[in-house]
Amino acid sequence: MENLKGACIIGQSGGPTAVINASAQGVIQTALASPQITRVLGAAHGIKGVLADQLYDMGQEDPGQLELLQFTPSSALGSCRYKLADPDVDDTDYKRILEIFQKYDVRYFFYNGGNDSMDTCNKISKYMQRVGYPCNIIGVPKTIDNDLSGTDHCPGYASAAKYIATSCMELYQDARVYDTGTVVIVEIMGRHAGWLAGAAGLATWAGSGPDLIYLPEVDFSMEAFLADVKRVYEDTGNCLVAVSEGIHYGDGTFVSEAKTSATDGFGHAQLGGLAALLAESVKRALGVKVRGIELSLLQRCGSHLASLTDVREAYLAGKAAVEAATAGLTDQMVALDCTRDASGYRCQTKLIPLTQAANTERKVPLDWITPEGNGIRQPFIDYALPLIQGELQRPLAHGLPQFAHLKKVRTTDMD
Amino acid sequence: MENLKGACIIGQSGGPTAVINASAQGVIQTALASPQITRVLGAAHGIKGVLADQLYDMGQEDPGQLELLQFTPSSALGSCRYKLADPDVDDTDYKRILEIFQKYDVRYFFYNGGNDSMDTCNKISKYMQRVGYPCNIIGVPKTIDNDLSGTDHCPGYASAAKYIATSCMELYQDARVYDTGTVVIVEIMGRHAGWLAGAAGLATWAGSGPDLIYLPEVDFSMEAFLADVKRVYEDTGNCLVAVSEGIHYGDGTFVSEAKTSATDGFGHAQLGGLAALLAESVKRALGVKVRGIELSLLQRCGSHLASLTDVREAYLAGKAAVEAATAGLTDQMVALDCTRDASGYRCQTKLIPLTQAANTERKVPLDWITPEGNGIRQPFIDYALPLIQGELQRPLAHGLPQFAHLKKVRTTDMD
Structure with a gap:
């Protein structure tokens, strides 16, 4: 797909994590800096905010508060658990989403969530392709459950x-x-x-x-x-x-x-x-x-115990999503590609098709569990230990955490 | 009482806290450095360890591990919930304690706990005075409940x-x-x-x-x-x-x-x-x-969130107990004497009679609670906020806490 120019929407969905806001920060800051993205909109409560035309203009936010997102647990934009219907059965929601995309000239859509959210993302992506509305759509993985397939692990799990x-x-x-x-x-x-x-x-x-x-x-x-x-x-x-x-x-x-x-x-x-x-x-x-x-x-x-590795990877996943979309890619989810060997742990982002990520569950390999089924074995340690490394230098006030406070200026209030 | 020379026993009692081991560290390190204290013994599970002659020679411990006590939650020596009988009714336990004190020439006894533990400490102190066995006995306060009277607050509460x-x-x-x-x-x-x-x-x-x-x-x-x-x-x-x-x-x-x-x-x-x-x-x-x-x-x-103020005060309380005892004082509990004013928060230790500390409960003043009984008022904030200040620079290994590992060399094994 050619290089698009227009607004973007970022939405958060599913159960929150300690680092999902670090991914949002990665998306928002990268999008705000992109010459192809004219306006960065945050959806209130994920796709429900798109359907309800409840969008925040992230360009109005204090940059210092955006910087605090990486230290703020839970979903700063609000989350939802909303499953879109099969568009062949009922395309009401999709038509509404298209209407909102057209209203704000949305050409980039980033959805940050787990299995169900990738399903949402995938369905919207396929619909927009079908109706011929050019919009680059990238999923940003998130789930403490770590059960998304196609990625070494999921941002949120390690913390x-x-x-x-x-x-x-x-x-x-x-x-x-x-x-x-x-x-x-x-x-x-x-x-x-x-x-x-x-x-x-x-x-x-x-x-x-x-x-x-x-x-x-x-x-x-x-x-x-x-x-x-x-x-x-x-x-x-x-x-x-x-x-x-x-x-x-x-x-x-x-x-x-x-x-x-x-x-x-x-x-x-x-x-x-x-x-x-x-x-x-x-x-x-x-x-x-x-x-x-x-x-x-x-x-x-528990963001006070967040893994620095996790926060960094969560941010990178958000950043990579925007970079991929503005480079012309769509219909993908950002995944983490990791190696663990004698020289240490390395992680980089890659892209996998949304269809591959949606609605499949990745489980712990049975040979990582003791034969008696009452403990885990060394391969699990080797897998998980690198992910929890590093501590956050959290900003504190009076010995307590400082969280981001977003102004959440509604686009409809600005019209 | 004159300056005594002999062994000391330190015991921990009641529910553990994040910083009770910091108090133990304060007692042990100060006692090990004292020329009047010939041997530092740790009681396994508080007074039960004394009764059972289960004592550890703390002089055998690695100094580096003792240093880790301040970062280690729970009671490193083991705790107990054991209420001594009224000695006028049944003095069996007291005779046994005296026997153990005589066996090891114990002239200093430090007991680290809450209300019930101060009661134990008080009873032993009074008994030793009555039978004319010279032994300086000092209580070291501990309780997350913060309900000991005679002290501004209790080590353990703030964390x-x-x-x-x-x-x-x-x-x-x-x-x-x-x-x-x-x-x-x-x-x-x-x-x-x-x-x-x-x-x-x-x-x-x-x-x-x-x-x-x-x-x-x-x-x-x-x-x-x-x-x-x-x-x-x-x-x-x-x-x-x-x-x-x-x-x-x-x-x-x-x-x-x-x-x-x-x-x-x-x-x-x-x-x-x-x-x-x-x-x-x-x-x-x-x-x-x-x-x-x-x-x-x-x-x-939750020692990973311990208050630095709390850890320091817990250590100081242990140190002050040894200093008071070796200076000839007995039958006292270390208390915290604090001021909060425009120039900040200051805390020093003082001593109060064990009888005053034992078995009384200090509650939150009613005028610190909202009239509706569903919230707290500013005086509570002014009281508690200074106590939670400061973060511990915890030693970590592979992103996880490092706790003290004591050798716990039994005195009976050495005889």
Whole structure:
């Protein structure tokens, strides 16, 4: 496609991360500096903001505040979970998007998100090609789940991994101070892939982490789990367990949703979540002191523990998206291409077709998991450890974080 | 009391904190350097280690590892929750302690803990005086709860406060990314005093924190709580709430233990804890999306977010204890004496009688809480903000914390 000139839109979508705003910063700053991009628009709550004509003029923002985006967790522009219909069935949304693109002469569209967001991006891209509206569309990957395919890893994963590993190291210290013994069960995000729970293994590798780790890649057995905990507890006097929220039985039922004895069949398991449910099961089976801890949202917004490597790569992914689009490329997602060898870790961006990235899930290879299904093996460490390197020099005020405050000047207010 | 010469014992007791090991480091390093102290012994699991003759020779430790104690959360020597009997009723433990003191010629005893630990320390001190065994005994304060009286604040509180405030700032960013609205309820430690939950107000003060904060100093009303949440949610589209685990109804019943409609009277509230229970109540009453988050152990072991001020004061408290004891003082607790004025914050140590410190609880003044009982006022900020200042330059290996590894050479193994 030829070199286009016009406005661009950047949207954020899906669950936020500690570094998704670093990608937004990469897109916005690069776009603002591009001679081909006449106006940089931020979509409020992703594609919903495009549909609702809720767009912010990013050129009106204070450059100092844009610079703070890399230190600000969550989605500064707002996010959404909105799935576009199949355009062959219902093209209402697509027509509206085209209308907005035409209204602002949008020739570049950048969408920052995970699997579903790449699906959105892909559908819009294919529609614009079909109706012959020239617009270069590039996806910018983001997900703490790390389950996007076609990329070595996803911006957002490493910072969550660093948060999880560090927190587990601290919990390991805390959970063994008494001579009376405790079982602590830490619930970690990851509905279908165990990349995040596996990151708890970095703590174990560092000498202060979970004794047992359960990933959704392996079918869960309550019997084997209780036997594992009993063995470790009897051997060492304590037991620290990391579990992925997505662990499930052989029939596919999530453990968190199964009606176990811990809920007495009243189906109230969701009141406390998986960690509380497993804690109750251990308490009943082994009669020991046990505590369930859910890392919950903390693990995805813990920007104070962000990996510098992650922040840099997230920014680069945003920058690369704009550079690719203004060079005439479209219908692609930025991916990370990494090598790990004796000379260290290197990462550069590449492009893969949006179709390849959308709607596929990448899981932890089974041979990276112990044969017993209760821990991770060295290849996982070799993969994940380089990603969590480096600490951010965060700007602080009065000992507390400083986050970006965007003015969010609406384009409609300016007309 | 005259200048004594002999061995010393340092013990840690009660729930661990991010900086209790900094106090231990202050005691151990100062004691090792003291010409009056012939041998520095660490008690395994506090007073239980004394009773069991499980003592470590701290002189055998690598000085580099002792230096790492200030960065290591939890109780490196092990902790206990052991309440000594009234010596007039049963003096078995006291006779055993005297026996151990005599065995190792212990002339200095330092006990590092909270209310109950100061009670232990006080009882031992009084017993040794009564039987005429010369031994200088000094308590070193520690508790994230900040409820020890006679001291401006307690080492350990500030680091937990900084963790809570920072985490709430991040959660505030995360919990408002969608245009669909969410209520997030954060459960914070503090069974009887609201110092920790109040620290969430530092996040609000910094512009990114809870809309509502409930402390145990004020009787809780579920009706008023639900009305507060409804109002904030309707006004702003979201609501972030911080609650102390110790909130209770007018009749003294803890909300976490009450059989509310959220538990259907089956009494399973403990499965998920207070945050899950309140989340369920909000969901039922308002029909909105809600999430409960329990900071759990994370808030007391989060040494990666420790306050430099706290670490320094914790170390100083340990050092001051040894200096006081070797100068001939006994039967005292180290306290912090602080001033906050236009010229800044200053802190020095002082001594108060152990009897004064033991078994009394200091609560948040009622006029530091809003009249509605759902937030904190400026005096709380003025009090707490200076305490969370400064960041630790933590030693890291491969992007993860480095904790002290003590050899723990047993004295009995050396005999």
